[in-house]
Amino acid sequence: xxYEELMAKAIKVxxxxxxxxxxxxxxxxxxxxxxxxxxxCNFENSSFxxxxxxxxxxxxxxxxxxxxxxxxVAIYSPNQDNCAPCGAxxxxxxxxxxxxxxxxxxxxxxxxxxxxxxxxxLPESFNL
Numbered sequence: 001x002x003y004e005e006l007m008a009k010a011i012k013v014x015x016x017x018x019x020x021x022x023x024x025x026x027x028x029x030x031x032x033x034x035x036x037x038x039x040x041c042n043f044e045n046s047s048f049x050x051x052x053x054x055x056x057x058x059x060x061x062x063x064x065x066x067x068x069x070x071x072x073v074a075i076y077s078p079n080q081d082n083c084a085p086c087g088a089x090x091x092x093x094x095x096x097x098x099x100x101x102x103x104x105x106x107x108x109x110x111x112x113x114x115x116x117x118x119x120x121x122l123p124e125s126f127n128l
Contacts, residue, residue, distance in 0.1 A: 003106045003113055006031055006074035009039050011108075014054070014076050018043040026083060028054035029074040032067040033098060055089040059096055070096050074106040082107045082114055090122040099127075 006029045014027025019042055026042040040057025055073060062070065073093060077083035084107060085093065097103045103118040119125075 001031055001035070001037060003072065003074065003104070003115065006037065006072060007076060007106055007108055007113060009037065010054075010074040010076040010106075013039040013041045014078060015041075017041040017054070020044060021046070021048070024077060024079050026054040026075065026077045028058040028076075030055075030058040030062050030070050031072040031074075032062055033069040033071045034067055036062070036065070036067050038062040038065065038067070053086060053089050055085050056092050059092055063096070068096055069098050070103055071098075071101070072104040072106060076108050081109045084121060087122075090118065091126060093118055094122055094125045094127075 009029040010027040014025050017025035019025050021044050028040050030038045038058045038061040040054050040061055042054045044051045075083050075085060093103055105116050107114040
């Protein structure tokens with residue numbers, strides 16, 4: 001699947017965000033190594049610690065379907081260009097990636113896509 005298609009899905013699902021407190025909608029689309037695609041949006045709670053990020057929501061959908069190895073993640077927010085994943089999402093992505101291959105992170109910068117890797121965003125990641 002082309003990265004433009006993943007971003008289009010992230011943009012579409014961002015419209016379903018439940019973000020009444022921060023007003024910061026985010027959508028994510030995960031491509032797994034098996035070629036399947038999963039989407040998720042952020043959803044907040046008045047108990048802020050209960051909020052779930054779009055990236056972890058999409059990865060959770062992949063896991064629930066039995067897909068546990070991610071290859072690429074597209075992330076979009078209408079509120080900010082280059083909306084990069086938070087630290088917790090970076091660590092979760094690392095947990096569910098193929099350790100021999102890097103994960104591409106696809107961000108939207110105006111009309112352009114910016115591709116970086118998880119290793120760039122999470123150097124010296126935590127491993128057991």
